[in-house]
Amino acid sequence: MEHTQRRLHQQYGPLIRITPNEVACASPEAIKQIYRNQGGLDKTDFYTVWNSQNYSKHPDMFTAISDKQHGERRRIFNQVYTLSNVLKSEEYIDKCSELFLKRIAEYQDGTKPLDLGKWLQMYAFDVIGELYFGRMFGFLETGADHGSWIESLDLLMPFLCMTAVAPTYVRSLILMSALVVPGSLKALKAIDNIGVAARKCVAERFDTASKDEGQHRTDIVEQLHEIHLEKGEKVDFQIGDIQQEAYVALFAGSDTTAIAFRSVFYHLMRYPAVYDQLLQEIDTAADNGQLSSPVKYAEAVKLPFLCACIKEALRVHPGVALTMARKAPAEGIELCGTYIPAGYRVGMNGAVIHFDKSIFGPDADEYRPSRWLEGDTSTMDKCMLQFGAGTRTCIGKNISLAELHKLIPYLLRNFKVEMWEKDKVWKTRNLWFNKQVGLEVRVTARRSK
Numbered sequence: 001m002e003h004t005q006r007r008l009h010q011q012y013g014p015l016i017r018i019t020p021n022e023v024a025c026a027s028p029e030a031i032k033q034i035y036r037n038q039g040g041l042d043k044t045d046f047y048t049v050w051n052s053q054n055y056s057k058h059p060d061m062f063t064a065i066s067d068k069q070h071g072e073r074r075r076i077f078n079q080v081y082t083l084s085n086v087l088k089s090e091e092y093i094d095k096c097s098e099l100f101l102k103r104i105a106e107y108q109d110g111t112k113p114l115d116l117g118k119w120l121q122m123y124a125f126d127v128i129g130e131l132y133f134g135r136m137f138g139f140l141e142t143g144a145d146h147g148s149w150i151e152s153l154d155l156l157m158p159f160l161c162m163t164a165v166a167p168t169y170v171r172s173l174i175l176m177s178a179l180v181v182p183g184s185l186k187a188l189k190a191i192d193n194i195g196v197a198a199r200k201c202v203a204e205r206f207d208t209a210s211k212d213e214g215q216h217r218t219d220i221v222e223q224l225h226e227i228h229l230e231k232g233e234k235v236d237f238q239i240g241d242i243q244q245e246a247y248v249a250l251f252a253g254s255d256t257t258a259i260a261f262r263s264v265f266y267h268l269m270r271y272p273a274v275y276d277q278l279l280q281e282i283d284t285a286a287d288n289g290q291l292s293s294p295v296k297y298a299e300a301v302k303l304p305f306l307c308a309c310i311k312e313a314l315r316v317h318p319g320v321a322l323t324m325a326r327k328a329p330a331e332g333i334e335l336c337g338t339y340i341p342a343g344y345r346v347g348m349n350g351a352v353i354h355f356d357k358s359i360f361g362p363d364a365d366e367y368r369p370s371r372w373l374e375g376d377t378s379t380m381d382k383c384m385l386q387f388g389a390g391t392r393t394c395i396g397k398n399i400s401l402a403e404l405h406k407l408i409p410y411l412l413r414n415f416k417v418e419m420w421e422k423d424k425v426w427k428t429r430n431l432w433f434n435k436q437v438g439l440e441v442r443v444t445a446r447r448s449k
């Protein structure tokens with residue numbers, strides 16, 4: 001999809017009509033018009049299909065349509081997702097990282113490939129477990145798909161994405177068809193599986209908290225619970241709202257982060273000179289006593305080439321790779337000199353904007369991390385949509401950024417990672433989340449831990 005959209009923009013210019021009532025825009029200047037920092041445009045009903053769980057009478061942050069309502073709700077718990085707050089739980093991310101390394105060490109005799117893509121998703125899930133519920137779910141411990149959650153996400157994404165991009169009037173037909181089409185029925189069951197899991201995880205968390213008399217960790221569910229106790233009545237933040245946050249985390253917190261990890265490792269393996277340069281930076285820092293084991297976030301962000309490799313991987317392969325649609329406001333909106341009347345949908349796709357040569361340079365199609373180290377990069381930064389933009393920027397980005405910056409140098413310091421089949425190209429499937437398959441690797445120990 002993203003390849004087609006890039007080609008169409010090349011052929012027809014920065015504005016293309018992708019459905020009878022939706023216009024995709026590829027002009028970087030339009031980012032601040034569509035994704036405003038204040039008074040944002042409302043989302044479209046593309047989003048409503050992604051949460052049908054009825055946890056709360058309020059929508060979750062991702063599916064909330066009205067920007068005003070979204071702002072009011074997000075203010076209630078935004079603080080929980082700040083970087084400084086996420087980093088208060090850094091030691092628990094480390095616990096997951098240590099277990100992750102221990103588990104992949106089991107593959108270092110080189111007799112069988114390690115499905116790094118799958119293990120990274122299991123890692124991302126267990127980090128969500130630690131951060132939200134004070135314990136890993138057990139993906140890394142068992143090396144298996146706990147509760148079939150990964151399988152469930154893989155089943156539900158095609159169904160929900162197809163429903164979300166379908167015209168509004170066709171949706172009920174798609175939903176009804178699920179009763180007779182076996183694949184769709186499986187998808188509905190998969191949605192239910194994640195929905196039930198979120199309720200269960202929160203209930204179990206409360207159960208543990210009631211037994212351990214205040215000795216429990218202040219994980220995210222605990223913090224949300226405190227918000228409920230302190231001002232739940234005043235702002236109407238109830239247990240259902242906590243379950244809803246847990247649901248979004250299970251839904252949005254593992255696939256996206258794993259996609260980002262896969263992109264970093266895939267590109268490093270395909271560009272050995274970049275891999276070597278990064279390794280040199282990591283080893284020098286470690287040899288100079290500037291890297292702990294596991295690596296601290298504050299240490300990782302002082303490694304410029306590491307940060308550049310991560311950013312470049314998110315540029316060439318953003319996790320969300322469809323147009324993030326918004327409603328044109330009542331007064332209409334002028335984009336690229338064309339007036340778009342109210343009622344139309346307008347949006348941009350990170351996987352299009354990130355390849356704009358006027359912003360990222362003539363070699364924008366290439367993976368080249370050092371572009372982020374050459375002079376003033378503020379214009380490029382403003383055109384990065386990997387976490388969305390404006391009032392609806394990703395609430396979980398600090399969780400993912402902490403995972404990425406911490407795990408990558410820790411892993412590379414300890415293991416050499418190579419493609420199992422040299423030059424094998426990954427396969428990607430763009431269903432809103434642009435997930436990759438085929439990241440089988442050989443790992444070899446670099447040093448004893």
Ligand code: HEM
Binds near residue numbers: 252320325399401
């Ligand atoms: C590398 C990892 C991630 C990527 C690439 C990513 C990407 C995005 C993008 C592009 C958006 C904007 C969507 C739009 O405007 O239509 C978004 C929003 C959102 N993401 Fe993420 N995300 C990541 C991780 C997470 C995590 C870990 C969580 C939760 C634990 C999360 C929860 C959300 C929520 C709730 C929203 C809606 C925010 C709002 O409108 O206030 N994401 N994400």
